[in-house]
């Protein structure tokens with residue numbers, strides 16, 4: 001999968017994709033993330049990419065020309081399956097959206113900054129608008145990192161144990177069960193017997209039951225979906 005990200009603050013995105021699972025995805029040739037500085041397509045020598053909002057009001061708006069020129073140029077390499085704009089008024093990101101997007105080949109993610117991007121770019125180019133939650137970040141960069149991380153680990157072949165993503169929280173609308181590792185007795189707190197008795201069927205049933213209990217207690221809304 002190839003993911004291009006357009007941003008005015010590329011430095012915010014230098015590290016998140018160079019570690020752990022996403023680094024492995026990159027090293028295995030399964031995921032390429034390219035971060036593009038929107039200022040490369042600035043409209044003048046002052047590197048301008050934003051301007052005051054028509055009608056007044058606080059904050060700056062990313063101008064349509066730099067964004068359109070950037071997208072047009074990037075699209076010359078091939079069309080995107082989705083052009084995603086990160087914005088608090090987008091659809092709420094969840095595991096289902098991550099699953100869907102992990103099956104795509106080419107994504108472009110546009111990060112807003114300041115007051116956002118000119119509406120005409122949303123109408124003309126953007127195919128999907130995503131929010132990572134009901135709060136406002138200073139820009140879309142950290143949100144984009146969240147989305148790329150959630151998608152990247154789902155790309156087939158990225159996780160060494162292919163099945164492990166299947167048991168993540170939210171797959172099947174259930175939270176994950178509790179997990180334990182050694183020692184079996186930590187300061188008197190013991191691991192549930194079932195996990196040390198070596199009966200895989202009983203372990204599976206126990207985990208499912210724990211998932212259900214946890215979901216009922218913490219996120220009953222998931223069970224209603």
Ligand code: ADE
Pocket residue numbers: 086087088112130131132133134135136137138139140143
């Ligand atoms: N940009 C600013 N806030 C955001 C949010 N909550 N989700 C996605 N992009 C954003």
